Amino acid sequence: NFEALVPHAQRLIELGPFNDFVHRLYVRALNEIGHADLIPALDVLQALPFVVDELALQPLGAGCRISGVAVNNTLDSGTSIILRFTFYDNAGNVVGSELTEVTVSDPDVAHPFDVTFDAETQILGYSYELVG
Numbered sequence: 001n002f003e004a005l006v007p008h009a010q011r012l013i014e015l016g017p018f019n020d021f022v023h024r025l026y027v028r029a030l031n032e033i034g035h036a037d038l039i040p041a042l043d044v045l046q047a048l049p050f051v052v053d054e055l056a057l058q059p060l061g062a063g064c065r066i067s068g069v070a071v072n073n074t075l076d077s078g079t080s081i082i083l084r085f086t087f088y089d090n091a092g093n094v095v096g097s098e099l100t101e102v103t104v105s106d107p108d109v110a111h112p113f114d115v116t117f118d119a120e121t122q123i124l125g126y127s128y129e130l131v132g
Helices: 002-015 020-033 038-046
Strands: 050-059 064-072 080-088 094-103 110-117 125-130
Touching: 002 020, 002 125, 020 038, 020 050, 050 125, 064 080, 080 110, 094 110
Parallel strands: none
Antiparallel strands: 050 064, 064 110, 080 094, 080 125
16 A cells, blocks of 8 residues: 555655665655655655665664665765764664764765664664764
8 A cells, every 4th residue: 555655655764864765665655646745755866965775783782883885876076974873772762873974986886884883772773864
């Protein structure tokens, strides 16, 4: 049911705004139900300056490690992007955040990054946002 998918895709975009797979899923759902937000959502997808992909959360005894890649779409080669990862405990409470900087080169080139977050509890969720 594509209509039921729309709010879930919207929430995933909030948690990972540069995940092109989720944006594509959202656009597909809007298209299938003939929703008026289709064109604006497609514009957002096509305007993503970079994509964050291959994200993996590795819970540690205290904290976690996140690995992933940033892939340039439209930024100038040599541009640095700063992402803030926010970490959540099992109850969904914010535990803290950590910044990571990735310098991108040519379009379609993946640039790996790792973020390690030390906490007194196990981390089971995260979100990220562009801060610079």
